[in-house]
Amino acid sequence: MIVHSDEISRDVSVPAEAAPAIEVRDLVKAFYDVSGDRITLAAANVNFTVKRGEFVCIVGPSGCGKTTVLRILAGLEQPFSGEFRLHTSAQPAMVFQEASVLPWLTVAQNVAFPLKLKGVAAKEQRARVAELLELTGLTDFADARPHQLSGGMKQRVSVARALVDDRDILLMDEPFGALDEQTRLVLQQELLRIWERTGKTVVFITHSVDEALTLADRVLVMSPRPGTIVADLPVPFERPRDVVEMRRDKRFWDLTYEVWRLLAVSPEH
Numbered sequence: 001m002i003v004h005s006d007e008i009s010r011d012v013s014v015p016a017e018a019a020p021a022i023e024v025r026d027l028v029k030a031f032y033d034v035s036g037d038r039i040t041l042a043a044a045n046v047n048f049t050v051k052r053g054e055f056v057c058i059v060g061p062s063g064c065g066k067t068t069v070l071r072i073l074a075g076l077e078q079p080f081s082g083e084f085r086l087h088t089s090a091q092p093a094m095v096f097q098e099a100s101v102l103p104w105l106t107v108a109q110n111v112a113f114p115l116k117l118k119g120v121a122a123k124e125q126r127a128r129v130a131e132l133l134e135l136t137g138l139t140d141f142a143d144a145r146p147h148q149l150s151g152g153m154k155q156r157v158s159v160a161r162a163l164v165d166d167r168d169i170l171l172m173d174e175p176f177g178a179l180d181e182q183t184r185l186v187l188q189q190e191l192l193r194i195w196e197r198t199g200k201t202v203v204f205i206t207h208s209v210d211e212a213l214t215l216a217d218r219v220l221v222m223s224p225r226p227g228t229i230v231a232d233l234p235v236p237f238e239r240p241r242d243v244v245e246m247r248r249d250k251r252f253w254d255l256t257y258e259v260w261r262l263l264a265v266s267p268e269h
Helices: 066-073 107-117 122-135 151-163 181-198 209-215 250-263
Strands: 020-032 039-051 055-059 081-087 093-095 169-173 201-205 218-222 229-234
Touching: 020 066, 020 201, 039 066, 039 201, 039 229, 055 066, 055 209, 066 081, 066 169, 066 201, 093 151, 107 122, 107 151, 122 151, 151 181, 181 209, 209 250, 218 250, 229 250
Parallel strands: 055 201, 055 218, 093 169, 169 201
Antiparallel strands: 020 039, 020 081, 218 229
């Protein structure tokens, strides 16, 4: 359910009284088997709120329903019961784990694709694409084809395309999960820089506790399937952040331990 709102906050500091961008209440998702007789619960009684301009990461074991919840917010799945509200002027943008670039288009054409579908004038397309290419460090690769790019560069294209039509909410499903550690750190820093510039509301799924603490204002921890939120942890690090320097902070490792302790509570781990 989308609740349209004309006033979208761009305040990166996210004041405590900030209005909600996303509200999830008692969300349940179940899947039937092929016979239609057996139900598998993927997520149960999921409750959380994300404020406008907030960056929230969700962590949890494989199969706990993290991606399912994100797909429901994106409108790609329907909940079994419960409700969610998106206080936004448009459907959220989504970045998937695998870079979903179109191989027959250049980088610039890939980024422009949502604008082209909306019938935006060519001159406006060029200006907006140039802005996003600069923001994501892709200006020198505007005319390159996807097969000429590394995995990290392809994900930059995916992020640029998700941002190009300026939607208020950005949903990210393990976008850096397939990348090597060094590339992940580089893109985490880039994503933080982009988020600080744009003030988007972000919900980011990851298996990496380090990544969640590096990026987020809050970390939501999910239980094994059927997944539910078992902890909502504020991340105390100031912004802007340096993804390398913050690992010198003892609080980073104390909080890492706390998240892993929560994840290890289940006998399945």
